[in-house]
Amino acid sequence: MSAAQLDAVLAHVDSNLDASLERLYHLLRIKSISTDPAFAAECQRAADWIVTELNGIGFDASARPTPGHPVVVAHGPEQDGTHVLFYAHYDVQPVDPLNLWHTDPFEPELKTDSNGRKIIVARGASDDKGQMMTFIEACRAWKAATGSLPVRISLMLEGEEESGGKNLPPFMQANRDELGAADIALVCDTDMWDRQTPSVTTMLRGLVGEEIEISCANKDLHSGMFGNAARNPNQVLADIIASLRTPDGSVTLPGFYDDVAEISPELKAQWQGLGFDEAKFLGEAGLSVPAGEQDRSVLEMIWARPTCEINGIIGGYTGDGFKTVIPAKASAKISFRLVSRMDPVKIRAAFRKHVQDRIPADCSVKFTEHGGSPAITVPSDGTHLRQALEGLSGEWGKQAVITGSGGSIPVAGDFKRILDLDTLLIGFAHVDDQIHSPNEKYDLDSYHRGIRSWVRVLAAFAAQV
């Protein structure tokens, strides 16, 4: 491929941005909240729309059924050279609390933020519809400007990333030959390092999600009549949660740190060179004091150290006013983020034993599993990584960096485990995108230059090596 071809594709991206935006808006209007069964038809609608779009630009695409929401699979024309498998998800988080949104979460609007930046505001604008569409629009531009795609491209687009994603691994297993034919997986669900610096994420934390429900009495009791005599599951739950972390921020489960490796001096040095501003990072969330292990930097805390977080708790009367009740049940959603070689099965077992050991007489606990995946680490000296960094650096005029991520993208682990593929995580989101929160947004610049970035990364993959 020639430099002129690349320029033509990039020019096509620029001159067709409005149409690219309209297509993103169309997808954002579809209420594909995967965790709520009431929105199942919307998830199907999102998958079907994407299939139509991909078929329209030369892919062989279909929405494949699963026991949950469909997986969109698409293959571009066969050709020699690198074969990439692109992953993103078309489902979104719920929108509550709705009253904190300034506009309808499913009616995207282009606004100007307080810094004068154009932003696209909607649920999923960043996570992950906006990110997904950067890649699809890059493919569209290649096809429109040159008549073909620069490398062989397959896509696997999931509809259950925000709701546990438990149907994807069996789907990948069942379609291992088809999907595993690729050479490298690309995932677009991560941030840039900062607004000037693109990055490839090569370390991701794993995740163990658990829900516990503590039951004591066989019915709600009057706290006057029974208070002191009857075990209160709210208290039991709080005692258990309090027992999970020490005041210095470490997690108390026996063996929790056994398989946690320290990061290499080289990587530590590179991270230090990133100029990460801890005060700014915390300050944007209204915080100033890191809450984790006190002898670690914030980057270490979130990229290289495991954690235990209480994502939800509920028990008893939680409406307006007051009700003197001792509830029959109380429950919590709890997640562990894993690093290095920590084993999700072992951590889940240690957690359940820890809880079970603390259930007092007359009480019982029910465990519900909400996903589990190990951490992943991509070798930092591979060809595909080098090509991706080259493509990104070309677009942004600045050396792209290698970073970690505190989040968990279980599919990256599944690519390795099931398909034996390494994963490069490349995304254009920003930390202030309010993902999972009210007023989620994606910078117009993320969208526009994200598309251009993929145009260049695909060109880099097409180069002879």
Next chain:
Amino acid sequence: MSAAQLDAVLAHVDSNLDASLERLYHLLRIKSISTDPAFAAECQRAADWIVTELNGIGFDASARPTPGHPVVVAHGPEQDGTHVLFYAHYDVQPVDPLNLWHTDPFEPELKTDSNGRKIIVARGASDDKGQMMTFIEACRAWKAATGSLPVRISLMLEGEEESGGKNLPPFMQANRDELGAADIALVCDTDMWDRQTPSVTTMLRGLVGEEIEISCANKDLHSGMFGNAARNPNQVLADIIASLRTPDGSVTLPGFYDDVAEISPELKAQWQGLGFDEAKFLGEAGLSVPAGEQDRSVLEMIWARPTCEINGIIGGYTGDGFKTVIPAKASAKISFRLVSRMDPVKIRAAFRKHVQDRIPADCSVKFTEHGGSPAITVPSDGTHLRQALEGLSGEWGKQAVITGSGGSIPVAGDFKRILDLDTLLIGFAHVDDQIHSPNEKYDLDSYHRGIRSWVRVLAAFAAQV
């Protein structure tokens, strides 16, 4: 007064039971649901009907306006000796879920239960219209059989007990001279000890209600991106709740037990003599092991020891599925039950200091007050108590007992605080009356012998002391 007079009054009760029942039915048909503004006119109608009935038997009664529903105040003819002030409430709880009622909640029916007992089924049959009418019908019988009442009697009948009752204390304050002229307050809103044993409740726990809201970050955060670095308010809340009680069941607030008196050896012995079945009490709630201070009996735990109960907790994502969020806020509704001389103001302050001392950097707490009242203890050697026990024992052919109650009846505290009156709590309800629930009932026996009991208690008050 002669024994013959008393016998004549009791005979009148027996021979006019059907008419007494019809009057109760009339009141039960009035839908005086105080919490629902749609039933305000029904509350007024209930008050007006009671006024008419009381005026018909020689009282000077009126329905006095308040900012909410009226308070019925009535005074019998002046006479020497004891002057009693009787309290009950004419309002009732809502009836939902209506589909669980076997008959119309506002069309009382006399049924036979599975034990062969006659029961009056209707909303308010027990709580509190049935109980209220036992006293009014006792007064009617005295008037009808002897031409006069045995002692000076005043009544104060409330219409907002089931909806917060916030207008009653100012009403009592505004009419302090008129209402405080009595010597003793009588409240008919409690249970018998068992079907054979009448009781006077002389100890009630007080209540301090508090709501705390812990705030950390200025928005909900992604637990992958921020987990370890950002303080999690669910964890902070759990740590605080866990710090409130020790594993042995006692409350940790400094000074919490300073004003808790041990019950007298005599009272302890009397309680032991009640034959309270701990296993049965707990068993009906599906429990078997008392959760409070391990060196105390269950009766002590619920009647004579203070407690701290977590009535509600909520924070983060609590819907179906899972959401990896670190919420911005978490909150709890917490109540303390007080005994003896514990000061609600002091306990609230100790709680707030305890919480405030445990709020980590970057977090804040907002406190909301939900009521506060001290415990009530009626001296167990008073003349009025002795007379009441004598009257009750005479009716039931068994020594009436002195009991406590773990619940809080704020009006008893108001009688003491505002009118400087001790309160004797005497009622004929049973634990299976389904108050606040569908198919509420009052035993016909509770009604009939409740009327007879008040006839005798009033006679006992009239005796020279």
